[in-house]
Amino acid sequence: MANEDALQDEAVLQDQAHRQVVRIGDTVRRPVQPWTETVHALLRHLEAVGFPCAPRVLGFDEEGREVLSYIDGDSGALGWAGVVEGEGLNAFARLLRDYHDATADFCPPAGAAWAVGPHVPAAGDVICHGDFGPWNVVWQGRRPVGIIDWDFARPAARLHDVAYALQYVAPFRDDAECMRWLHFPEPPDRRHRLELFCSAYGLSSTEGIVDAVIDGQQENIDQVRRLADAGHQPQATWLAEGYLQDLERKLAWSRSHRHLFQ
Structure with a gap:
């Protein structure tokens, strides 16, 4: 994933002092928080039961950020x-x-x-x-x-x-x-x-x-x-x-x- 990331630009979705959220390709990268693993467990459960409207957990990148699937549309x-x-x-x-x-x-x-x-x-x-x-x-x-x-x-x-x-x-x-x-x-x-x-x-x-x-x-x-x-x-x-x-x-x-x- 690291080599692929290096070839793609980061599009900033949120740029706040406490948190920067970026999009790379079809993924979203966010800073890890103390509750990230709990939220990941929830998102994996939603995927397992077939709920289609939540991002999928894709792991962590080389900078230690969580990696989620990007959902296309307006927000x-x-x-x-x-x-x-x-x-x-x-x-x-x-x-x-x-x-x-x-x-x-x-x-x-x-x-x-x-x-x-x-x-x-x-x-x-x-x-x-x-x-x-x-x-x-x-x-x-x-x-x-x-x-x-x-x-x-x-x-x-x-x-x-x-x-x-x-x-x-x-x-x-x-x-x-x-x-x-x-x-x-x-x-x-x-x-x-x-x-x-x-x-x-x-x-x-x-x-x-x-x-x-x-x-x-x-x-x-x-x-x-x-x-x-x-x-x-x-x-x-x-x-x-x-x-x-x-x-x-x-x-x-x-x-x-x-x-x-x-």
């Missing part, structure tokens, strides 16, 4: 457009359900490490992606074909990922942000979108969902603060740059506008 900032229309929103929710179902019988390896700290699966838990948003889904048109960036995977109740995703795709954001940044041509019908997502995921009711989203926003603020205080990146940088104040502003908006979702 990152380009992913937001995928969930504006109902067709894409439905497909996004079904992808999350299919992923959760594929992890139901996964047994984490002994000594499993997760980015957010020790987690022991409880009855009914799956392995949540932990950062399931449109930016971490690979899109081909309005069809989601892959899930990327597995750093925050951890055992948790399905509702954790559902509530996290709904924060961004209902979305729990004001009209100006929806139209300026999230590709909506007009203010969204948030209640309808929440119901559409939950139905596509397979939930029989939306009872308690709004509370779960708001609780999840508070949990995320607490997690960012805890990781930042421990010196983890990018959370330490986020804290220094005032990102927590932005999260707290969004949480306050959700609490005062919950009537838009119920």
Whole structure:
């Protein structure tokens, strides 16, 4: 692999102080983290059960980076457009359900490490992606074909990922942000979108969902603060740059506008 790599250019996919992600040919190279082996075990399980929308583990390169298969399509900032229309929103929710179902019988390896700290699966838990948003889904048109960036995977109740995703795709954001940044041509019908997502995921009711989203926003603020205080990146940088104040502003908006979702 080393000789072949030397003949191919690296295309930078993410270039952050704490992490550079590059593409070489049909592979993605990422820095190894303490939880990398646990995530690799999860990805190998997904491959074994035939889940098609996750990268495949290809080992490590001569620089010590993990090597994953590259999934072709749009992601990152380009992913937001995928969930504006109902067709894409439905497909996004079904992808999350299919992923959760594929992890139901996964047994984490002994000594499993997760980015957010020790987690022991409880009855009914799956392995949540932990950062399931449109930016971490690979899109081909309005069809989601892959899930990327597995750093925050951890055992948790399905509702954790559902509530996290709904924060961004209902979305729990004001009209100006929806139209300026999230590709909506007009203010969204948030209640309808929440119901559409939950139905596509397979939930029989939306009872308690709004509370779960708001609780999840508070949990995320607490997690960012805890990781930042421990010196983890990018959370330490986020804290220094005032990102927590932005999260707290969004949480306050959700609490005062919950009537838009119920």
